[in-house]
Amino acid sequence: MLSARVVSFSPADPLAGLEVGDAPSPTPPDGWTTVDVRASSLNHHDLWSLRGVGLRAEQLPMVLGTDAAGVTEDGREVVVHAVVGGPDGRGVPADEPRTLLSERYPGTLAEQVAVPAWNVVDKPAELTWVEAACVPTAYLTAYRMLFRSGAAQPGQRVLVQGAGGGVAVAAVQLGAAAGLEVVVTGRDAGKRERALALGAAQAVEPGTRVGRVDVVIETVGKATWEHSVRSVRPGGRIVVAGLTSGDPEPASLTKVFFQEISIVGATMGTRDELAQVLAFLARTGVRPVVDSTFPLARAADALARLHAGSHVGKIVLEM
Structure with a gap:
């Protein structure tokens, strides 16, 4: 073969x-x-x-x-x-x-x-x-990050770091379809425009002040970590599923413990969650x-x- x-x-x-x-x-x-x-x-x-x-x-x-x-x-x-x-x-x-x-x-x-x-x-x-x-990697991972690891609820604000990656694109689509206010960062203007067309409420350059968010979807790592920590509200969650730019240095631990920020890891999802996200796509029309x-x-x-x-x-x- x-x-x-x-x-x-x-x-x-x-x-x-x-x-x-x-x-x-x-x-x-x-x-x-x-x-x-x-x-x-x-x-x-x-x-x-x-x-x-x-x-x-x-x-x-x-x-x-x-x-x-x-x-x-x-x-x-x-x-x-x-x-x-x-x-x-x-x-x-x-x-x-x-x-x-x-x-x-x-x-x-x-x-x-x-x-x-x-x-x-x-x-x-x-x-x-x-x-x-x-679906099995990008959309399953985004689904788990948003709704299980991140426990995001309709009406909450979510920051997605990186506008072009597979998980980031999936998170924009799934989040917008579920009633989340999705904010996206991206270096490329064309990718930011695409994110807006997919349902993002706001698309900005990396590091831009976006106000407090409830959940951060973090797959970039070193290049966006400080912005993620600055942007999440006290008691909010940063969900990490990748570090395409490397490990963050420093880790900003003072802000993490002082503001009681939860950092949650996510890798893929379960077989049942794969069935759930497939049904989500079929029923909502999101592709x-x-x-x-x-x-x-x-x-x-x-x-x-x-x-x-x-x-x-x-x-x-x-x-």
Whole structure:
């Protein structure tokens, strides 16, 4: 089968370790199923894997990818939950730690992927293959950050740091649809305009004073951390799911404890939450923002676009 794999690590030039070509078809163990992939979206996790983060040399070659929508062996149209194992997982040993596809098991940038049968949920008919493939990482993470980790309520103010990333775009859409007042920061004027078109109430340059917010959605890290701490109200929450600009220095701990700010970590979401966000999209009419699509054979071009950072929304491979 055709796949996109990491075959060597290159921290400075991640695409140097990419190979697009034939790989063995999956042979699922008992309790697992094979999904014929129709579409798979890219994430920064793929670039980290190419750099060698989360993988060891002895695991190579490893098929990249965490997100997929496709058809099971019995003909079900499904979306794949990328988290294998952990307290929410089934189909693996009970003591197996939580991992993402492409870390311990081959990922989704391939014509087929094997996953525990527990890890598939029905694809809503309202979503296309491409739209459904965007959900398992970015939209699931944004959903969890807003409504579980952030406990955001309709009418509250939410600050989303970074206007163009997949999680940030998803948070704008989901938050606006749920009645939140969403404020977005972004360096690029075009991305700020796009955020306003997607439902943001305000879109400003990074560091701009925005008044107090109830919840901050933080995926940038060092470049926006001080602004996040300054902007959240006393007793509010900063929900962290990434640090694309690195660890913050300093951490502004004096403000954190003096103003009793809660800092909450979030990674992906549960299988049930994946079903919930899919239903949310189907019922509200909100659809994932797709930046571009590529055939699987052009995975290198798609990953290069992700690496360049000029995209808005999700980059998707179609099989």
